[in-house]
Amino acid sequence: MRMHGVRRYRILSLAPMLSQLPVLLCESDFPKKVVDKMKIGSVALDNITVLAPLAGITNLPFRLLAKEAGCALVCSEMISSHGLVYNSVKTHELLRSQPAEKPLSVQIFGSDRSLMAQAATIVESSGADILDINLGCAVKKVLKSGSGAALMKEPRKVEKILQAIRRTVKIPLTVKIRTGWDSSGGQALKIAEIAQACGVDAITVHPRTAIQGFRGKADWSLIAAIKNTASIPVIGNGDIVRPEDVLKMQNQTGCDAVMIGRAAIGNPWIFSQALELIRNNKVSLPDPSRRFEVMIQYVKFSVTYFGEQRAIRMMRSRLGWFVKGLRYSSRFRESIKQISTQKDALCRIEEYRSFFIDKIQQLNQCG
Numbered sequence: 001m002r003m004h005g006v007r008r009y010r011i012l013s014l015a016p017m018l019s020q021l022p023v024l025l026c027e028s029d030f031p032k033k034v035v036d037k038m039k040i041g042s043v044a045l046d047n048i049t050v051l052a053p054l055a056g057i058t059n060l061p062f063r064l065l066a067k068e069a070g071c072a073l074v075c076s077e078m079i080s081s082h083g084l085v086y087n088s089v090k091t092h093e094l095l096r097s098q099p100a101e102k103p104l105s106v107q108i109f110g111s112d113r114s115l116m117a118q119a120a121t122i123v124e125s126s127g128a129d130i131l132d133i134n135l136g137c138a139v140k141k142v143l144k145s146g147s148g149a150a151l152m153k154e155p156r157k158v159e160k161i162l163q164a165i166r167r168t169v170k171i172p173l174t175v176k177i178r179t180g181w182d183s184s185g186g187q188a189l190k191i192a193e194i195a196q197a198c199g200v201d202a203i204t205v206h207p208r209t210a211i212q213g214f215r216g217k218a219d220w221s222l223i224a225a226i227k228n229t230a231s232i233p234v235i236g237n238g239d240i241v242r243p244e245d246v247l248k249m250q251n252q253t254g255c256d257a258v259m260i261g262r263a264a265i266g267n268p269w270i271f272s273q274a275l276e277l278i279r280n281n282k283v284s285l286p287d288p289s290r291r292f293e294v295m296i297q298y299v300k301f302s303v304t305y306f307g308e309q310r311a312i313r314m315m316r317s318r319l320g321w322f323v324k325g326l327r328y329s330s331r332f333r334e335s336i337k338q339i340s341t342q343k344d345a346l347c348r349i350e351e352y353r354s355f356f357i358d359k360i361q362q363l364n365q366c367g
Contacts, residue, residue, distance in 0.1 A: 038233055038256045041172030041201035043103050043129050045072040045257070047278070049246065049271050050204075050235055052261030053078050053107040053132070053176070055139075060096055061301035065294060067101045069268035070275050072257075074101050078134050078142075081110030081119035095126040096305070103129035105174065109137060111146035111157070117164040124169045130201075131171055133162065135191060136178040138210040149210035152180045152187045155194055162198035176204040176237075183209055185222040192226045204235040204259055214262075223253040235259050243273035243283055266321025268294065288326065292353040295322045299345045308342055315345050328356060 038045050051058060051066045053075040058066075063074040076094055083091025097104050106128040110116045116133070123131050135158065137148030151158050166173055175195045180187025185207070192203050207222040208214070218238030227234040236255035240246060246258045263270050273283040286294075299319070302311035319336050323329040332352040339345045 040073075040130055040174060040233060043073075043172050045103070047072045047275055048250065048257040049073075049274055050105075050257050050259040051075055051264060051271075052237060052259045053105075053134070054261055054265070057265060059094070059305065060098065060101070061298060061305050063101045063104070064098065064301055065268045065298060066264060066271060068297075069271040071260075071264075071268075071271040073103055073105055073130070075105040075107055075132060076128075077107070078137060079106065079108050079119075079123075081108050081112070081115045084108070084119040084122045085115050095123070095128075097127060105130035105132050107132040107134050107176065109134035109142060109147045111151060111161075113157075113161045113164045116161050117168045120165045120169045124171050129171060130174055131165070131169055132174045132176055132204075133165065134176055136176050136206055136210075138178065138213050143210075149178050149181070152177065152191055152210070155187075155190050158191055159194045159198060162195060162200060166199040172201040173199065174202040174204065174235075175200055176206065178205075179207050179209045179212075179219065179222055181210050183219070185219070185225060188222060189226060189229065192230055196230055196232055200232065202233040202235060202256075203230060204237055205255075206237040206259075208238060220249060220253050223249070223255050227254045227256075233257065237261065243270055243277055246274040247277055266318075266324055288356060289353070291322055291326070292349055295319055295349050296346060298322070299342060299349070303342050312339055312341060312345055315339060319345065319349070323352070326356065328352070328359060331355075 038048055047070065049071050051063065051071045051074045055078050058075060058077050066074050079094045080088070080091055095106065106123045106126070108116065108119050108123060108131070110119065120131055134148055135151050139148065142148040143150045162175070175191070177188050177191050179185050188205065195203055203226065205223045205226055207219040208216065220236065220238070223234065223236040233256040235257045236249045236253050237259035240249065240258060240260045241263050246260070249255060249258050260270060269286050276283045299311070299315055302314060305311070306314070316337050316339060320329070320333040323332055332348065335348050335351070336345065339348060
C-alpha cells in the first residue's frame with residue numbers, strides 16, 4: 001500500500017543524556033485534513049486516539065497510564081457475557097473503574113442473544129460510557145464458543161444480537177470487527193451495514209482476517225471502504241507501530257479515530273506523541289526519569305487494584321515492558337524476576353534508575 005504525504009525522515013538527537021534514544025521525526029507536512037476530535041453517540045472525545053481492548057493487559061492500572069498520556073478513550077479487557085450474567089467474581093472485577101479514566105468503553109463477547117443483552121445491562125449499570133461488542137477475536141477458545149470473529153460468518157445472528165442489545169441499553173453502542181474469514185472484506189462490509197442499521201454508534205475495523213490473527217499486514221484499504229459507505233464514525237485499527245502511523249492511517253483511510261493496541265504496551269507515550277504530531281508539533285520521547293516515574297505509578301496502581309501479592313507476581317514480567325530499548329535493561333529484567341513485595345519492586349526500579357543515570361553521565365563525560 002502506498003504511503004501518502006511523507007517525503008523523508010531524519011534522525012534528530014536529543015540532549016546528550018538521551019543520545020541513545022533517537023527520535024524519528026517526519027519532516028514533511030501531512031495533509032491538513034486531520035481531525036483532532038470526534039463523538040461516539042453522545043460521548044465527546046478530546047482527540048482521536050483510542051486504546052484497544054487487550055486481554056490480560058488493559059486493566060484499570062494500565063488504562064490509567066494510557067489516559068494520563070493523553071488517550072481520549074480507553075477500553076476494558078474483553079469481558080465474557082456469560083461470566084457477567086452468572087456473577088463470576090473475576091469477571092465482574094474487570095468492570096472496576098475510576099472517574100480519572102473516563103470516558104470508558106467496556107467490551108463484551110458472547111454468542112447468545114439473551115445473555116449478551118443481559119450483560120449489556122450490567123455494563124451500563126456499572127457506569128461504562130460506551131458498550132463495545134467483540135466480533136473480531138480470533139482466539140480458538142472464543143471461536144469454539146461461536147463468539148468473536150466466528151460471528152462474522154453469521155450476519156443474521158449478529159443482527160439479532162445487536163438489535164437485542166440496542167433495545168436494552170441507552171449508552172452508545174459500538175462494534176469491533178475484522179476483515180472476516182477471507183481477504184475480500186465482504187463479510188466486514190456486510191456486518192458494518194447491519195451494525196449501522198441496528199443503531200450502532202461507531203465501528204472499529206481491524207483489517208486482518210481471522211486466519212491471520214496478528215500476522216501479516218493490515219489492509220487499510222478496507223477501513224477506507226467501510227468509511228466510504230458508513231454514515232457513523234469508523235475507528236481504524238491495525239499496524240499502528242509509531243505515532244506517525246496514526247496520521248498516516250487517518251489520511252489514507254479517512255477514519256474518524258485510530259485505535260492503538262500492542263504498540264502501547266510499555267509505551268503509553270505513543271498517545272502523547274501522536275497528539276504532538278496532530279497538533280503540528282515535534283514528537284519527543286520522555287526522558288528516562290519519566291519512564292521510571294511511570295513504572296513506579298504502575299506498580300502502585302496495580303497493588304491498589306489487585307492486592308500486593310497478585311500485583312507483584314505480574315510486575316515480574318510487566319515492568320520489563322517499560323525498559324525496552326534502554327541500555328543495561330537485561331540486568332534489571334533479571335532482577336525483577338525475584339521481587340515479592342511492593343518494596344522490592346520499587347527498590348529494583350530505583351537501583352536501575354541510579355545505575356542507568358550514572359552510566360549515561362559517565363559516557364557523556366568520556367564522549
